[in-house]
Amino acid sequence: xxxxxxxxxxxLLIMLNAWLATLSLGDWxxxxxxxxxxxxGPLLGAGLVSTILDYSYRRDQEDVAIQRTQQxxxxxxxxxxxxxxxxxxxxxxxxxxxxTTPKQFDDAAAAIMAxxxxxxQFAREIYADIRDQAIRAAERWYDVEARVRLSTAVERSTxxxxxxxxxxxxxxxxxxxxxxxxxxxxxxxxxxxxxxxxTPITTTWLMTPRPGMDAASRxxxxxLSFTVDGEEMPIRRTEHEGGQTYIVDTSVSTAGNPVRIRHxxxxxxxxxxxxxxxxxxxxxxxxxxxxxxxxxxxxEMMITDTVAATQVARVHxxxxxxxxxxxxxxxxxxxxxxAGFAVTWTLESELPHDAEHREAA
Numbered sequence: 528x529x530x531x532x533x534x535x536x537x538x539l540l541i542m543l544n545a546w547l548a549t550l551s552l553g554d555w556x557x558x559x560x561x562x563x564x565x566x567x568g569p570l571l572g573a574g575l576v577s578t579i580l581d582y583s584y585r586r587d588q589e590d591v592a593i594q595r596t597q598q599x600x601x602x603x604x605x606x607x608x609x610x611x612x613x614x615x616x617x618x619x620x621x622x623x624x625x626x627t628t629p630k631q632f633d634d635a636a637a638a639i640m641a642x643x644x645x646x647x648q649f650a651r652e653i654y655a656d657i658r659d660q661a662i663r664a665a666e667r668w669y670d671v672e673a674r675v676r677l678s679t680a681v682e683r684s685t686x687x688x689x690x691x692x693x694x695x696x697x698x699x700x701x702x703x704x705x706x707x708x709x710x711x712x713x714x715x716x717x718x719x720x721x722x723x724x725x726t727p728i729t730t731t732w733l734m735t736p737r738p739g740m741d742a743a744s745r746x747x748x749x750x751l752s753f754t755v756d757g758e759e760m761p762i763r764r765t766e767h768e769g770g771q772t773y774i775v776d777t778s779v780s781t782a783g784n785p786v787r788i789r790h791x792x793x794x795x796x797x798x799x800x801x802x803x804x805x806x807x808x809x810x811x812x813x814x815x816x817x818x819x820x821x822x823x824x825x826x827e828m829m830i831t832d833t834v835a836a837t838q839v840a841r842v843h844x845x846x847x848x849x850x851x852x853x854x855x856x857x858x859x860x861x862x863x864x865x866a867g868f869a870v871t872w873t874l875e876s877e878l879p880h881d882a883e884h885r886e887a888a
């Protein structure tokens with residue numbers, strides 16, 4: 528600052544001396560004898576020299592500071608560097624996100640898992656699988672309720688294929704990823720495999736052609752209701768060879784805000800199939816599954832989860848004293864997409880007729 532002041536004063540004195548030399552001052556002519564130029568010149572020179580020296584000194588100081596910082600980083604132990612990285616991730620996630628690329632985040636996360644698990648290959652592959660399922664998921668579902676009701680389909684059953692009506696109701700909170708939802712029922716395995724890749728937009732049901740089971744018939748598959756925050760959405764149906772599709776316009780719910788979605792569809796399955804499978808198409812937090820088989824000839828029902836989770840599912844059965852027969856499962860915490868639950872049953876006709884062997888079975 529002082530060097531700048533000297534430079535400015537020197538320039539002003541030199542300019543003042545040059546200006547006075549052009550004037551006829553009369554009684555003030557003594558001002559011509561003031562050594563303004565002699566004083567201004569040294570001040571200007573001193574200011575310029577000081578500025579150059581100050582700049583050079585500051586640059587040297589910055590170089591020294593950078594070298595000291597680099598040396599301090601080099602001198603840090605790997606453990607301390609690791610601690611600094613973890614602390615930055617934990618305390619300043621927004622700043623880390625601004626300064627770090629997704630690939631660097633992936634590498635850091637995989638490295639942390641490798642240190643924790645002691646196996647780099649295992650850690651990287653596990654992390655990649657979790658990343659692909661969770662980070663790339665189109666939606667995340669919250670407070671999911673799945674209700675399944677089985678009943679004997681007397682009118683649609685045939686001698687060769689006794690059928691069960693299956694009414695499925697899903698209800699969950701999410702931020703919709705698209706402006707429509709589709710529900711498809713097909714009989715072709717290749718078509719099914721193509722449609723299941725379009726989750727969560729398309730919910731697909733595979734119906735193998737059997738007596739009384741036609742994938743293109745309303746009697747075998749029908750979307751009954753679709754609501755967004757309690758408001759009923761219009762449903763449009765199209766039929767094609769080997770199947771049918773129901774389309775729901777959900778553009779009213781695509782404002783980026785979470786909404787409560789509920790949809791109900793009905794289908795059929797052979798009673799002798801002994802199994803239906805309930806699968807989550809998207810990551811979900813908190814699942815409640817209820818299966819009602821009151822109006823059936825099912826003697827025993829079980830729900831088996833195929834979820835690799837530390838939290839154990841809680842299974843409840845309705846008391847034998849009540850007329851309804853319901854099996855419920857509650858799963859807290861997060862579940863990844865494709866997590867599923869197998870609902871299996873044994874028919875009354877398959878159990879021994881005598882009481883002793885029936886109880887043993």
